[in-house]
Amino acid sequence: MQAPIRHNGSSMADPVVTVSDLLQPVFAAIGGDGSDPVVRPSDRADAQVNGALAIAKRLGQSPRQVAEAVVALAEPVLAGVCSGIEIAGPGFLNLTFTNEFLAAQLASAAAEERLGVREAPVSKRVIVDYSAPNVAKEMHVGHLRTTVIGDSLVRLLTFVGHTVIRENHIGDWGTPFGMLIEHLTDLGEDHAAASLSVGDLDGFYKQARAKFDADETFQDRARARVVMLQSGDAETLRLWHLLVALSTKHFNAVYDKLGVLLTDDDLAGESIYNGRLTEVLERLKSAGLLEQSDGADVVFPPGFTNREGEPLPLIARNSVGGFNYSTSDLACVIDRVERVRADLMLYVVGAPQAQHFAMVFKVAEMAGWLQPPTEAVHVMFGNVLGADRKILKSRSGDPLKFIELLDEAIDRAGTAIAEKNPDLPAAERAEIAEAIGIGAVKYADLSTDRIKDYVFDWDRMLAFDGNTAPYLQYAHVRICSIFRRADLQRGSIRESQPPLLLATPQERALALRLLAFDSAVWDTIDKYSPHRLCTYLFDLAQDFTGFFENCPVLKAADEATKLSRLLLCDTTARVLEAGLGLLGIAAPERM
């Protein structure tokens, strides 16, 4: 058997990557430097190579001839890798891999911790800005996408070797805090703390707002309190800290239940930039960017217009001398570039903010704070809709509370489990209900293209068929079940390294899919689109069940086949678990 093809000791288990690598010199020889072989997975072969068509076009030659020239050079290079190279259609090459090659690549991937996924060529410092709830407000369904998508991106980027810094840009500053602090003093600290720790942040906020709207003297107190807060009055800051602490306790309860990585160490609220806002203004001024407009200090980035078709400014300081979130976001860019020394900043924030961030990034570029290769990306996303195709609301019309959403998910999952698998020990059931319920919510969110709105549907996300978390988790459970039946440790199969025999179409298909984990992860990272990983995992689960139905494992015809299939099972389980893990979803051993 041929040794796995590897380069520089780095992981190269993905056949598409390996073959692309091998064909690079062949295409360079025929089409010149930079000719891309364009190797892709294919429905009608193990892989297809499309690059000959592009060369033919550039050289003005017949595609067929170019393809033949490629084949002539490629055959020796791909000896042992491909059992067949066929020219098809206008000039595609259809590749069929040898079983030996696939087995060797898969053995190589299975031997690795990262299951064949390539490490990032350059390790970057990446900031992922996500979740960003508001202090003294209940987290609601509007925070679902940013939290879940951001967390998955953190896991993915970490997995391939980047240094990832999580930043939770909580809304802990601004004019509402005057009214909130005054309401706090009215209630009395102890009473307020008690009521807030029960988790009724919205009630507190609404009471404060109602008082503010109805009572002029309260308004005056609130305004005065804002000034005290901004001037750093010690007592006011103490009360403010109290509000922040009570709120973050609530955030953490949600994060805990949701199973995301965010902790108090990741808090980077708006308030931390407060001391640097005048600096932003000065630096904009010395860069010659600052202009006066209607009494405000503004910057006019090119390419933005307002309703009247006039240039649209980014307002750095308003006409009464106040700063706003544009100023704060600019200070934030400076901080991330100059203090944190980030190479890449991901802002996981909803699509409605697209123009705001485009303007902030543009101004930061103009001021020279944001320069290549440092990059800021607005990872935007659409809304979560209800059955009526409007933004998801609770029965009362308020935004759906995040914590209630999660409780309902766990509750529904628990009911389903009790029904489908009543034999499960009660102690285990609660834990599994959480894995299934939370997984379902996260997967429903991650599995559609983030840019689009999606319709929130309990029945669909908790269904055990289709592109859902439970379906993927079930595939994993079935594998665990096989090993449990056989009373075998999964690790022992791995260590004994039995030869992989890919005799059936289902085994080959499964092996090919397992080897594509690398491409799937990188494709997901390149586009910051977790749904691509979801699609891959769903395909993997389907390939696995095809294998499961057609290829008996414990009752295989002979011992060698059994061991080979056990290794396929183990590797599948590991990829499923790792893949779900990258989405922040647990893979229980039974359900």
Next chain:
RNA sequence: GCUCCCGUAGCUCAGGGGAUAGAGCAACGGUUUCCUAAACUGUAGACGGAGGUUCGAAUCCUUCCGGGAGCGCCA
């Protein structure tokens, strides 16, 4: 009015220059002495319209039609 995002099967979604556009639900069939049928499997069904670029377009460009969002001192 301007700008951005989205229109793929009855429904919910993939595919974002390559061959015959993939799934899942729902519909109508078939499969359990067998590792969890929470599964597998067969049939039927689609690129909003019109132009253009290209050897090749669901994919890129223009335009129109539909849906959503944003457009100066809130965040």
